Amino acid sequence: QQQVKQSPQSLIVQKGGISIINCAYENTAFDYFPWYQQFPGKGPALLIAIRPDVSEKKEGRFTISFNKSAKQFSLHIMDSQPGDSATYFCAASRGSSNTGKLIFGQGTTLQVKP
Amino acid sequence: SAVISQKPSRDICQRGTSLTIQCQVDSQVTMMFWYRQQPGQSLTLIATANQGSEATYESGFVIDKFPISRPNLTFSTLTVSNMSPEDSSIYLCSVKGGTQYFGPGTRLTVL
Numbered sequence: 001q002q003q004v005k006q007s008p009q010s011l012i013v014q015k016g017g018i019s020i021i022n023c024a025y026e027n028t029a030f031d032y033f034p035w036y037q038q039f040p041g042k043g044p045a046l047l048i049a050i051r052p053d054v055s056e057k058k059e060g061r062f063t064i065s066f067n068k069s070a071k072q073f074s075l076h077i078m079d080s081q082p083g084d085s086a087t088y089f090c091a092a093s094r095g096s097s098n099t100g101k102l103i104f105g106q107g108t109t110l111q112v113k114p
Numbered sequence: 115s116a117v118i119s120q121k122p123s124r125d126i127c128q129r130g131t132s133l134t135i136q137c138q139v140d141s142q143v144t145m146m147f148w149y150r151q152q153p154g155q156s157l158t159l160i161a162t163a164n165q166g167s168e169a170t171y172e173s174g175f176v177i178d179k180f181p182i183s184r185p186n187l188t189f190s191t192l193t194v195s196n197m198s199p200e201d202s203s204i205y206l207c208s209v210k211g212g213t214q215y216f217g218p219g220t221r222l223t224v225l
Binding site: 034041044101 | 118147155157158206214215216218219221
């Protein structure tokens, strides 16, 4: 019940295209869903996050779509750029407990071809 | 946002030895964590570093193998003890303020 399943494992997109990464969770107690971006040799950096009281959140070219009934959420990267090439992790936590314990998905390696 | 530094950034160690990793934050934070990222894998929480008390370990991680200190609100150390090649990973310090931030990581290779 603590798992977060992420797909695909890797993704290749042409410049200007849309990158879509999907995650599914089981624990209905999760109430905070962030996405992290990690470049080689760096720690993960928060990209965007959502709580289940909204179905979509957009920040620039990055959008999270959230489907509470299906227990799924996804990251959409519009107009993908070579600089977006990185590993993306979805995560989930029980924010109300304020423990900060993040459960991470397996990661998706995105390559944006020029 | 919090700025986190870790030392060392990378190390190559021999089997059976121990390595202590330091984490320094530029501001006082209540919650501090240690994660492990095995090669090509996701991040797994090792423990929560509690200031002034023993760390809280996740299932599969024990104090004898990963002793943690947290002497104040800006600093913590993680020791990887009696290392084996299976301990080769990136070890990441993380803090939670309004959001959760990660340090650059310590890349450990055990021969």
